[in-house]
Amino acid sequence: MKKAAVALAVILLMISGSALAQSSLVGQIAGDKAATERLYFSLKLGMSCGTLKGTEDTERLGGANLGLFATIKLSGKLFLVPEVTPVSRKGVTGIPLLTTGDPGLDPFFDPPDGSALVLNYVDIPVLAKYRLGGRIHLAAGPFVGFRTSAEERFRADLATGEELRYKRDVSDEYRSLDYGLVFEASWVMTKPRRGEGLVFHVRYQAGLADILKDPAAVVAVRTSNLQIFVSFPFIYGEK
Numbered sequence: 001m002k003k004a005a006v007a008l009a010v011i012l013l014m015i016s017g018s019a020l021a022q023s024s025l026v027g028q029i030a031g032d033k034a035a036t037e038r039l040y041f042s043l044k045l046g047m048s049c050g051t052l053k054g055t056e057d058t059e060r061l062g063g064a065n066l067g068l069f070a071t072i073k074l075s076g077k078l079f080l081v082p083e084v085t086p087v088s089r090k091g092v093t094g095i096p097l098l099t100t101g102d103p104g105l106d107p108f109f110d111p112p113d114g115s116a117l118v119l120n121y122v123d124i125p126v127l128a129k130y131r132l133g134g135r136i137h138l139a140a141g142p143f144v145g146f147r148t149s150a151e152e153r154f155r156a157d158l159a160t161g162e163e164l165r166y167k168r169d170v171s172d173e174y175r176s177l178d179y180g181l182v183f184e185a186s187w188v189m190t191k192p193r194r195g196e197g198l199v200f201h202v203r204y205q206a207g208l209a210d211i212l213k214d215p216a217a218v219v220a221v222r223t224s225n226l227q228i229f230v231s232f233p234f235i236y237g238e239k
Contacts, residue, residue: 038073044083044201046229050090052117054212054221057096061116063089065227071129079129081139088123088145090178090207090223091116097154100166108164114155119174119211119223121145125182135188143205145178145223147171173213178223180207186231203227 048065051058067085074080093116097109125143132138150171156164184203191197207223 039070040233041068041070042197042199042231042233043068044085044229044231046201046227048089048225048227050092050205050223050225052090052092052211052221053207053224054219055092055095057094058092058117059094061089061091061093061118063118065089065229067123069231071233077131079131079137081125081127081129081141083123083125083127085121085123085125088121088225090119090121090145090225093117095152097152097166100168105164105166108156108158109154109166112154113157114153116153117170118149118151118153119147120149121147121178123178123205125205127182127184129184129186137186137188139182139184139186141182143180143182145207147174147176147178147211150174175209175211175213177209178207178211179209180205180223182206189230197233199231199233201227201229201231203229 044065044067046065047062049060049062051060064087065085066087067083069081069083072080072082093114095115095117097106097112097115100106100109123143123145125141127139127141129137129139150169150173152168152170154166156166158164182203182205184201186199186201189198189200203226205223205225205227207225210220210222212221
């Protein structure tokens with residue numbers, strides 16, 4: 001967790017310096033009509049920390065979270081927020097290795113010094129956001145996720161100081177579709193105007209789908225993700 005926090009801090013420092021250029025690019029692509037109080041786009045970047053409910057003796061997996069969303073004003077305090085997150089990592093660490101299929105390699109990974117099940121998704125949430133007053137917003141809504149890859153990764157630390165790594169594709173063991181609910185709180189750190197806005201988000205994403213294909217499984221396996229990220233809105237200014 002400490003490494004994840006340091007990585008997030010470094011990312012935020014790097015992104016803050018280039019936020020104006022990135023948001024301006026969104027505005028150039030979408031046009032000025034998509035940079036108003038009633039409709040504007042935002043870039044998001046942060047970290048996620050997730051687990052798979054239904055698994056045993058595993059730990060949380062961290063990863064990057066990158067996406068783009070639109071904010072559509074429905075009324076004075078109510079907004080619709082459709083989003084596309086092409087980089088959404090889910091999974092767990094601390095999984096056991098059964099066999100590599102190579103008797104010469106198996107002893108090095110018994111047990112592995114590091115292991116993870118990494119599931120990469122493209123997530124599409126659609127949130128209803130409500131402004132409580134001032135700079136605080138609450139949001140909730142459904143999401144659907146399309147899995148792009150599924151890998152088990154293992155690491156063995158050799159006596160020579162080198163590392164031995166082994167990966168295997170487990171896409172056939174997991175369903176390609178995930179879905180569930182999203183709950184979010186956000187704080188407007190600086191007022192959005194000409195790409196200079198900065199919004200801090202804390203989000204919990206609860207998967208409702210059983211993503212494991214195994215028909216013999218007694219317990220359902222569901223995704224569970226906590227996300228912390230910042231967004232950079234491109235908007236010409238509120239009236």
